[in-house]
Amino acid sequence: xxxxAARPRNxxxxxxxxxxxxLLPVCALLLVFFLAPLIQLxxxxxxAQQPSAQNLKPPHSLANYLNIxxxxxxxxxxxxxxxxxxxxxxxxxxxxxxxxxxxxKISGWERTLISVACLLPLFVNVIVSILGWYILLxxxxxxxxxxxxxxxxxxxxxxxxxxxxxxxxxxxxxxPFAVLILVSSLQAIPQDKINAARLLGAGIPRIFFTLxxxxxxxxxxxxxxxxxxxxxxxxLVPILIGAQRIKVLPLSIFSYGTELQNWPLAAALSIxxxxxxxxxxxxxxxxxxxxxxxxxxEMV
Amino acid sequence: xLGLRIxxxxxxxxxxxxxxxxxxxxxxxxxxISFPPVGLSGRWFMAIFSDTVLLDSIIRSFWLATAAAIVxxxxxxxxxxxxxxxxxxxxxxxxxxxTGPRMIxxxxxxxxxxxxxETIGLAETFIGLVISHLVITIPFAxxxxxxxxxxxxxxxxWSSDVLGATPAQTFWRVMVPQLKTGLxxxxxxxxxxxxxxxxxxxxxxxxxxxxxxxxxxQRMNVGGMTPAIPALSFVLALVGVVLFIVLDRTVGVYRFxxxxx
Numbered sequence: 001x002x003x004x005a006a007r008p009r010n011x012x013x014x015x016x017x018x019x020x021x022x023l024l025p026v027c028a029l030l031l032v033f034f035l036a037p038l039i040q041l042x043x044x045x046x047x048a049q050q051p052s053a054q055n056l057k058p059p060h061s062l063a064n065y066l067n068i069x070x071x072x073x074x075x076x077x078x079x080x081x082x083x084x085x086x087x088x089x090x091x092x093x094x095x096x097x098x099x100x101x102x103x104x105k106i107s108g109w110e111r112t113l114i115s116v117a118c119l120l121p122l123f124v125n126v127i128v129s130i131l132g133w134y135i136l137l138x139x140x141x142x143x144x145x146x147x148x149x150x151x152x153x154x155x156x157x158x159x160x161x162x163x164x165x166x167x168x169x170x171x172x173x174x175x176p177f178a179v180l181i182l183v184s185s186l187q188a189i190p191q192d193k194i195n196a197a198r199l200l201g202a203g204i205p206r207i208f209f210t211l212x213x214x215x216x217x218x219x220x221x222x223x224x225x226x227x228x229x230x231x232x233x234x235x236l237v238p239i240l241i242g243a244q245r246i247k248v249l250p251l252s253i254f255s256y257g258t259e260l261q262n263w264p265l266a267a268a269l270s271i272x273x274x275x276x277x278x279x280x281x282x283x284x285x286x287x288x289x290x291x292x293x294x295x296x297x298e299m300v
Numbered sequence: 301x302l303g304l305r306i307x308x309x310x311x312x313x314x315x316x317x318x319x320x321x322x323x324x325x326x327x328x329x330x331x332x333i334s335f336p337p338v339g340l341s342g343r344w345f346m347a348i349f350s351d352t353v354l355l356d357s358i359i360r361s362f363w364l365a366t367a368a369a370i371v372x373x374x375x376x377x378x379x380x381x382x383x384x385x386x387x388x389x390x391x392x393x394x395x396x397x398x399t400g401p402r403m404i405x406x407x408x409x410x411x412x413x414x415x416x417x418e419t420i421g422l423a424e425t426f427i428g429l430v431i432s433h434l435v436i437t438i439p440f441a442x443x444x445x446x447x448x449x450x451x452x453x454x455x456x457x458w459s460s461d462v463l464g465a466t467p468a469q470t471f472w473r474v475m476v477p478q479l480k481t482g483l484x485x486x487x488x489x490x491x492x493x494x495x496x497x498x499x500x501x502x503x504x505x506x507x508x509x510x511x512x513x514x515x516x517x518q519r520m521n522v523g524g525m526t527p528a529i530p531a532l533s534f535v536l537a538l539v540g541v542v543l544f545i546v547l548d549r550t551v552g553v554y555r556f557x558x559x560x561x
Contacts, residue, residue, distance in 0.1 A: 022378035034401055034435050037416035044415050102308045112548050117312040123540035125496040127516045128533040132318025135325055142335050183554050233405030250407050257411045270408040
């Protein structure tokens with residue numbers, strides 16, 4: 001009786017309880033299988049050697065980090081990973097922006113065709129597209145045959161295992177992410193603003209640089225951040241296309257984590273990668289924010 | 301505009317080329333990867349069905365993706381409801397938390413789970429693999445469902461309530477029909493993400509328990525590559541494209557997927 005009387009008096013509390021109950025499965029899952037493993041990874045990175053059955057808890061030390069920071073090899077692979085990420089981001093944005101703009105201007109089956117092509121890497125397994133590029137780029141492969149028949153090259157082309165091939169295939173993989181973000185940000189530009197600019201006599205370059213570009217800047221920044229963090233931490237393309245010739249940091253995480261079984265070192269490398277990527281993207285977002293805010297004021 | 305059009309179509313050709321090239325390469329009659337194909341035969345398409353290791357990995361990947369997609373949607377849907385109806389501050393916090401796994405590079409997360417599963421006894425188990433796929437697909441399932449939930453008409457629920465329907469009746473008869481396309485989109489999207497994932501299974505699956513992408517990776521990286529792999533690649537790409545077109549023509553890809561930003 002008392003219970004029934006109390007219930008309607010606390011609808012807010014009941015609602016909160018229900019909400020918490022509905023959120024519980026996902027929150028618990030992420031707590032136990034996302035946050036906890038990452039915390040353990042930080043802990044693992046301070047072990048001086050691989051934990052084993054005899055030695056479950058090796059002593060803590062910063063040996064792994066000192067090792068990474070003092071070894072020119074690790075500094076080189078870190079720089080390589082960031083460089084690969086940088087060039088991939090530039091190439092992806094330069095290609096995706098015009099494509100996304102074109103997609104917003106068309107409709108019907110043409111739109112579906114171009115969308116299928118540009119979002120293909122999202123729907124097709126990454127191994128499939130890497131295999132395709134591998135066949136295309138192989139010495140005496142498809143691209144070489146086309147170029148030789150046009151009389152453009154002679155001898156064998158050594159494109160596989162080079163930096164441009166690596167950046168090219170990574171760009172291919174990441175174009176969908178940029179196109180998705182850029183299409184929605186270009187679509188959000190109100191058409192009457194463009195019409196107003198046109199009525200006031202602005203030419204196409206002026207409309208682009210003072211209106212479209214500043215308005216889509218948040219989308220550009222978001223796609224740059226996403227593409228950079230994904231490509232700087234990629235290891236599949238460096239293994240299969242770069243054939244481990246271009247050493248990047250994620251390759252070392254992969255080999256220490258799997259074949260070489262040195263988890264503490266792999267963990268320390270992961271954390272170095274994570275901190276660098278987060279720091280770079282954060283600084284980039286802050287700088288861009290400051291610049292574009294000024295742009296917004298000018299625009300009003 | 302013409303210059304732009306030419307540029308876009310060059311990009312389109314380059315995007316399609318690596319996937320299309322697997323078809324002629326698979327039509328060869330010899331056991332090595334070559335272009336143009338030597339002779340014409342469909343034997344490598346048939347070879348997929350006699351390769352039991354490959355078939356097992358396809359079946360394993362299929363069940364893994366199905367399980368991950370169903371569970372991810374089941375537990376992400378209530379979150380989408382709660383978050384859609386909560387205040388802006390709580391909403392921002394919860395959204396960041398649920399979409400958090402997207403921020404961590406997958407190789408880092410895979411390594412973390414490898415060590416973690418070792419300590420809690422889930423190493424090299426199928427259930428461990430399903431859990432790992434859940435964590436990485438929930439952000440995407442959640443975003444897709446949130447789009448769907450926020451377009452629902454709340455007045456229909458009130459009407460149903462006023463007309464005396466129980467909450468369960470309102471849910472199944474009023475809310476689920478409105479969410480149907482969103483649920484299908486979320487299922488297809490989550491399924492594809494999980495089916496195509498390489499990294500987690502590469503780190504976490506036990507010996508002889510490889511998923512399809514891992515099996516393909518190993519054959520490319522270590523050896524054992526025959527034109528059956530391009531043949532299978534072409535079939536997989538075709539399935540992917542068909543699913544994509546279905547998704548785009550029914551619900552609109554940009555509407556549901558742009559939640560990635």
